[in-house]
Amino acid sequence: MSAAAAPPLPPAILLMGPTASGKTAVAMDLSRRFPVELISVDSAQVFRDMDIGTAKPDAPTLAAFPHYLIDLISPQEAYSAARFRSDALAAMAEITARGRVPLLVGGTMLYFKALVEGLVDLPPADLVTRAAIDREAAARGWPALHAELAELDPLTAARLQPTDAQRIQRALEVWRLSGRRLSAIIASGEKAVPQYRFTSIGLVPSDRSVLHRRIAERFDAMLAAGLEGEVEDLRGKYALHAELPSMRCVGYRQVWEVQHGQAPRGELRDRGIYATRQLAKRQITWLGNTLRPQTFDCLCGDLQDRVTAHLGDLFV
Structure with a gap:
């Protein structure tokens, strides 16, 4: 047709x-x-x-x-x-x-x-990983985790505020679960x-x-x-x-x-x-x-x- x-x-x-x-x-x-x-x-x-x-x-x-x-x-x-x-x-x-x-x-x-x-196909949420990231944020602060993300995935970090806890957590979670940058996964996905x-x-x-x-x-x-x-x-x-x-x-x-x-x-x-x-x-x-x-x-x-x-x- x-x-x-x-x-x-x-x-x-x-x-x-x-x-x-x-x-x-x-x-x-x-x-x-x-x-x-x-x-x-x-x-x-x-x-x-x-x-x-x-x-x-x-x-x-x-x-x-x-x-x-x-x-x-x-x-x-x-x-x-x-x-x-x-x-x-x-x-x-x-x-x-x-x-x-x-x-x-x-x-x-x-x-x-x-x-x-x-x-795009992202790793599902993992409560254990998220809890670990939250403990780090409580000890070091979300700006410190944002700085860590900037080294691992600068493209994602550049579009996030240092206090954007939810999105910083997700980007770090994706990295820790898959070993891949969130920005790269998004760029490659159909x-x-x-x-x-x-x-x-x-x-x-x-x-x-x-x-x-x-x-x-x-x-x-x-x-x-x-x-x-x-x-x-x-x-x-x-x-x-x-x-x-x-x-x-x-x-x-x-x-x-x-x-x-x-x-x-x-x-x-x-x-x-x-x-x-x-x-x-x-x-x-x-x-x-x-x-x-x-x-x-x-x-x-x-x-x-x-x-x-x-x-x-x-x-x-």
Whole structure:
């Protein structure tokens, strides 16, 4: 069959935005209007029993609007962009086979990038290696490990800040597990592009101060709903430590530090709000610099109608 006669690729919608931008409300509204099914793109909502601090949709909401890729693993486990991509593509195939459209919604921008652009074949995460790197960082500091990385893999080190703990750790982990530079692996890898026609929508605030107010209100609501008790329950149910991905999640990390005497309890609210604001800032940077979706002001009063109008042609 010639390229001209090839059938059109099935559609898929990507709905992305910073925390507290109203993604869930827009996704539910689209579910009422169009034949879509929801796939969560959230690296925190994959953890079971982590409900309050992840702003996970509650049981009635999930019953009315089922989501794929929520409550997949325990907080003792790790989840990767590669596993997300595999899980998401499997869910998308199921949805498409039913004649419906996948709607992927969330704020983990790396997952969106991995889905659309593909991934090179990197060694999987190794908790023993990561723990060893974390111990070194605690003793020497992340700038010292960044300097070590600069000798081993100067190209990767050059694009990282000396305090970018997560990415420095990953680059060193790849080196120690494979003996290969992360930059070399990325440069040599071919990425498989998924066979979908993506429509990307980004929710961004026209006024950051309003988003910051929303973030503060939401963190206050999490505290009032029992976030501290949730972390206590998790510690009682699972064998957790501070360097697990689950306990690195914004909100959980700040509560963990308070409960382990590493930060004053009186600072919990301010530290949690500040960390969430920094997360939102990074998410907005991803949207503008890397993912570049069609953007909509998440603060406008007719947001849902505007997004609906934008997507209307998909369902004609």
